[in-house]
Amino acid sequence: MEVILKCPVCSEKCELLDVVDFNKSCEELRGFYLPLSGKAVYYALCNSCGFCFAPEFGRWGLGDFEREIYNHDYAIIDPDYLSDRPRANAQIISSMLGEKKDLIRHLDYGGGNGLLSQVLCDQGWNSHSYDPFVNREVSPNELGKFNLITAFEVFEHVPDVSRLMQDLSMLLASPGIIFFSTLLSNSHIKPNERITWWYASPRNGHISLFSNDSLCHLAEKSGFSFGSFSEGAHVFWNTVPSWAKQIVRA
Numbered sequence: 001m002e003v004i005l006k007c008p009v010c011s012e013k014c015e016l017l018d019v020v021d022f023n024k025s026c027e028e029l030r031g032f033y034l035p036l037s038g039k040a041v042y043y044a045l046c047n048s049c050g051f052c053f054a055p056e057f058g059r060w061g062l063g064d065f066e067r068e069i070y071n072h073d074y075a076i077i078d079p080d081y082l083s084d085r086p087r088a089n090a091q092i093i094s095s096m097l098g099e100k101k102d103l104i105r106h107l108d109y110g111g112g113n114g115l116l117s118q119v120l121c122d123q124g125w126n127s128h129s130y131d132p133f134v135n136r137e138v139s140p141n142e143l144g145k146f147n148l149i150t151a152f153e154v155f156e157h158v159p160d161v162s163r164l165m166q167d168l169s170m171l172l173a174s175p176g177i178i179f180f181s182t183l184l185s186n187s188h189i190k191p192n193e194r195i196t197w198w199y200a201s202p203r204n205g206h207i208s209l210f211s212n213d214s215l216c217h218l219a220e221k222s223g224f225s226f227g228s229f230s231e232g233a234h235v236f237w238n239t240v241p242s243w244a245k246q247i248v249r250a
């Protein structure tokens, strides 16, 4: 029996592509393997936009993610997430835009424990952190609007792409830009080929894998423009703020 699914990005037809063990983790890139869990995770691929996702996680609630993925063992397979990565990302933002900080109201979307934002605040930035998993008592429509939103390593973790884009659209001021990181799946995930890519790792919560086309499609649906600095660093914008023109040339 063939399983037919609808693409959460472009609504076209998707088919199951492959199945991996739940304990497949990004640390396998460095030769570290968790024991097999015995739990199968299927990934589906959109024939049209190339978005690849694990449909099962669309049915999970926050409690399921907290228990199964973002639990006390999470640091084993993502050792940098608590401190090193937020500090490094704060440094990137600061060195790129520190001189313009007085013109910027910044939100770190999916900011986890809020460390990136805290580091920027300590440097005099107007920066806020919001994470749907952490700040559950906060509704994003209470936060106001921001002319700079960052979302580092957020997109691949999101079970509901429409909710993500709704939040970002609501939170972005005009003019405004969204810097985000996620690795493009283009050369790594293909129809009729097994999934061997290290980034497709359920244990890390990497459940939504974006091709260049799928990000283009998301941008178009939200009325954003889209560009990439590299395979992993991207930007959405409505209108480029004057302080960002040195970085994004629309």
Ligand SMILES: [Zn+2]
Residues within 6 Å of the ligand: 007, 008, 009, 010, 011, 012, 046, 047, 048, 049, 050, 051, 214
């Ligand atoms: Zn699609």
